[in-house]
Amino acid sequence: MIKRLETVFRPDSRYRAFFLSIITFGLAYGLYKGVIDNYLAEVVGMSGFDKGVSEFFRELPGLLLVFILAALYTWSAERIFKLGALFMLAGMAAQSVVPASRVMVILCIFVFSLGEHLQLGMRNTLSLQYARAGKGGEALGHQNAAQQIGTLAGYLVIIGVFFLVKASPELYRAVFAASAAIIGLGFLASLRITGDSAQDAHKRRFYFRRKFTKYYMLEVFYGARKQVFFTFGPYVLVLFYGADAMTISALFAVSSVCGFLLSPLVGKIIDRIGYKTVMVADTLILVIVCFFYGFAHHIFPMHIAFLVCCVNYILDSIISLASMASNVYVQDISDSADEVRATISTGVSVNHLITIFIALFGGWIWKALGIETLFVLSAVLGLCNSAYAATIKTGPKH
Numbered sequence: 001m002i003k004r005l006e007t008v009f010r011p012d013s014r015y016r017a018f019f020l021s022i023i024t025f026g027l028a029y030g031l032y033k034g035v036i037d038n039y040l041a042e043v044v045g046m047s048g049f050d051k052g053v054s055e056f057f058r059e060l061p062g063l064l065l066v067f068i069l070a071a072l073y074t075w076s077a078e079r080i081f082k083l084g085a086l087f088m089l090a091g092m093a094a095q096s097v098v099p100a101s102r103v104m105v106i107l108c109i110f111v112f113s114l115g116e117h118l119q120l121g122m123r124n125t126l127s128l129q130y131a132r133a134g135k136g137g138e139a140l141g142h143q144n145a146a147q148q149i150g151t152l153a154g155y156l157v158i159i160g161v162f163f164l165v166k167a168s169p170e171l172y173r174a175v176f177a178a179s180a181a182i183i184g185l186g187f188l189a190s191l192r193i194t195g196d197s198a199q200d201a202h203k204r205r206f207y208f209r210r211k212f213t214k215y216y217m218l219e220v221f222y223g224a225r226k227q228v229f230f231t232f233g234p235y236v237l238v239l240f241y242g243a244d245a246m247t248i249s250a251l252f253a254v255s256s257v258c259g260f261l262l263s264p265l266v267g268k269i270i271d272r273i274g275y276k277t278v279m280v281a282d283t284l285i286l287v288i289v290c291f292f293y294g295f296a297h298h299i300f301p302m303h304i305a306f307l308v309c310c311v312n313y314i315l316d317s318i319i320s321l322a323s324m325a326s327n328v329y330v331q332d333i334s335d336s337a338d339e340v341r342a343t344i345s346t347g348v349s350v351n352h353l354i355t356i357f358i359a360l361f362g363g364w365i366w367k368a369l370g371i372e373t374l375f376v377l378s379a380v381l382g383l384c385n386s387a388y389a390a391t392i393k394t395g396p397k398h
Contacts, residue, residue, distance in 0.1 A: 005019070005142060007132075007135075008131060008132060008135045008138050008139050008142060009130045009131055009132065009135075009139060010130055010131070010132055013129070013130035014130070014192070014193045014194060015130045017189065017190070017192035017193045017194075018126055018127075018130065018190075018193050019142075019143070019146050020189045020192070021081075021085075021186050021187075021189040021190040021192075021193065022123065022143060022146045022147055022150065023146050023147070023149055023150040024150060024182060024183075024185055024186035024189050025085070025088070025119070025147075025150065025183065025186045026146065026147040026148065026149060026150020026151040026152075026153075026154070027150040027151070027153050027154045027182050027186075028088075028092070028150075028154065028179040028180075028182040028183045028186060029116075029150070029151055029154060029179075030150060030151035030152065030153060030154015030155045030156075030157070030158070030252070030256070031154040031157060031158060031175050031176075031178060031179040031182070032092065032112075032154075032175070032176065032179045033151070033154070033155075033252060034154060034155050034157075034158035034159075034175075034245065034248065034249035034252060035158060035172055035175050035245050035249070037234045037235055037238050037248060038167070038172075038238060038244065038245040038248060039100075039172045040054065040105070041235070041238050041239060042167065043100045043169050043172060044100050044101070044102060044105050046102065047239075047363075047367075048232070048235060048239055048363055048366045048367060049363040049364060049366070049367045050102065050363070051231065051232070051235050051363055052231065052232075052359050052360055052361070052362050052363020052364065052366070053106075053360065053363065054102075054105075054106050054109060055227070055231040055356075055359030055360075055362075055363075056356050056359045056360040057106050057109060057110045057113075058106075058109050058110065058113045058359070059113070059227070059355045059356045059359050060110065060113075060356055061110065061113050061114040061116075061117040061118075062113075062117045062120075062348055062349060062351065062355060062356075063349055063353055063355075063356055064349070065117050065118070065121070065345060065348050065349045066345065066346055066348075066349035066350075067349075068114075068118070069121075069345050077122045077125045077126050077129070078122075078126070078193050078194075080118055080119075080122050081118075081119055081122040081123070081126065081190060081193065082187065082190045082191065082193070083115075083118055084114075084115040084116065084117075084118030084119035084122065085115060085119065085183060085186060085187040085190055086115065086187065087111055087112070087114045087115025087116075087118065088112050088115030088116055088119075088183050089115070089180060089183045089184055089187060090111055090112075090115070091108050091109070091110070091111030091112025091113070091114070091115060092108075092112055092176055092179050092180040092183055093177070093180040094107075094108045094111065095108040095109070095112065095176045095180075096173050096174075096176035096177040096179075096180060097173070100169060117348065120348055121344045121345040121347075121348045122345075123143060123147075124140060124143075124327050124344050125340060125344055125345070126193075127139045127140050127142075127143040128140070128327065128331050128340055129340070134271065135271070136271070136327075136328050136331045137266075137267040137268065137269075137270035137271040137275075137324060137325070137328045138264060138267040138268050138271055139267070140267050140324040140327060140328070141263040141264040141265070141266055141267020141268065141270075141321075141324065142263070142264055142267070144259060144263035144267075144321065144324065145259070145260045145261075145263040145264055147259075148256045148257075148259035148260035148263065149256075149260055151252070151256045152253055152256035152257060152260060154179075155249045155250070155252045155253035155256060156249075156253055158175070158245065158246070158249035159246050159249045159250050159253065161175070162244070162245050162246040162249070163246055167244065167245055208346060209339075209343070211333055212330065212333070212343050212346075212347075214388070214391065214392055215326060215329060215330055215343065215347060216346070216347060216350045217388055218279070218326050218329075218385060218388060218389060219326065219347045219348075219350045219351040220350060220351065220353065220354050221381055221382075221384050221385035221388060222323055222326070222351065222385055223350075223351035223353075223354050223355040223358075224354045224355065224358050224381045225286070225378050225379075225381035225382045225385060226320065226323070226355075227354075227355045227358040227359055227362070228358060228362060228374060228375065228377065228378035228381075229293075229313070229316050229320075229378065231358075231359050231362060232362055232363075232366060232371070232374060233293070233313050233316065234248055234251075234252075234313075236293070236309065236371055237251070237306070237309060237310070237313075240297075240371065241302065241305075241306040241309070243306070251310050251313060251314070254314055255313065255314050255317040255318075258314060258317060258318050259317060259318070259321065262318060262321060263321055263324075266278075266321040266322060266324065267324060270322075270324060270325050270328050271328070275325035275326070275328045275329045275332070275392075276325075276329075276389060276390075276392045278322050278325040279322060279325045279326065279329075279385070279386065279389035279392075280386045280389050280390050281322075281386075282319045282322040282382075282386070283382045283383055283385060283386035285315060285319050286316070286319055286378075286379060286382040287379045287382065287383065288312075288315075289312045289315050289316050289319070290375040290376065290378045290379035290382070291375070291379065292308050292309070292312045293309050293312045293313070293316075293371075293375045294371055294372040294373075294374065294375030294376060295372055295375075296308040296309050296312075298372075326347070327344060329392070330343050330344055330347070362374055365377065
């Protein structure tokens with residue numbers, strides 16, 4: 001894999017230190033993600049509606065990101081990436097010690113998510129910035145694969161721990177503490193990213209350009225459809241089908257293996273056949289995935305329906321890799337690396353403008369209308385995403 005990375009990234013960049021930190025943060029996230037849904041359901045006692053409320057606050061930093069980055073507009077992508085690690089560390093460390101009350105737990109989720117969202121746009125920005133010419137999609141694919149390696153390791157640890165030890169509040173707290181310690185190691189690794197991405201002293205605090213209008217709209221559609229699965233996909237398995245932490249972590253582990261194996265391939269496909277084709281095509285699978293996730297229990301016995309939903313969750317994680325295409329689209333129509341960074345960061349906030357409302361009202365839809373309506377909504381939003389992507393005009397870079 002190292003040899004392959006050398007053909008994708010510029011030798012004068014700090015991609016090795018960057019990838020080391022990505023893998024470390026992925027490991028910490030795997031530990032956290034592997035238990036958080038069960039922790040909220042079993043220890044904190046959150047219902048499906050409560051989960052939607054918690055996701056509102058988890059996604060709120062994404063909406064606020066454009067204003068936070070406006071305050072940090074003179075900072076480089078590398079410095080913001082490191083700042084994100086500090087917020088992640090603070091949120092995770094607090095999660096390991098605060099009482100299991102809704103307010104305190106949601107506050108910790110908010111702080112951790114703030115750091116996570118600060119890093120989100122910077123990861124893509126640095127990957128594109130460190131990539132060789134014409135290798136943007138493949139660079140994003142390898143970055144995603146590195147994240148999946150670390151995350152997979154975290155899920156496997158959770159599977160082993162919960163196989164040997166019975167779930168308890170103390171065990172969940174120990175997992176959060178271990179995750180915090182690993183984030184601390186990831187921050188130390190990120191300090192080796194000594195580069196300082198070029199900054200334009202005359203750039204604006206808020207960056208919106210008319211030529212990126214289609215990108216902003218694609219982020220709205222994608223953010224809405226993604227949020228349904230990210231928030232309620234695992235929670236349906238926990239509350240509706242009774243899945244335990246070991247089962248959920250095993251499902252996440254399989255998804256990570258698929259992401260690791262397929263991310264570079266998807267990135268290469270984006271480079272070869274074009275981002276527009278990829279953005280349009282992924283919805284065909286999404287409609288099938290949403291149908292079975294929402295209606296499997298009407299078609300099959302419950303134990304079979306559970307397996308069907310697990311398979312479809314994995315399929316959704318695979319087709320979500322196509323979201324890299326929109327970042328390559330931004331790179332294609334941008335005039336500079338700094339414009340790529342500013343636009344992707346703005347896109348994250350635009351994405352979350354709709355995401356936070358989907359998280360909040362998704363819980364209400366589940367409670368009032370059932371999970372069937374929730375996943376039909378996801379399918380419709382996916383179709384809107386593809387229909388809008390079909391209007392993109394492709395051609396030579398400016």
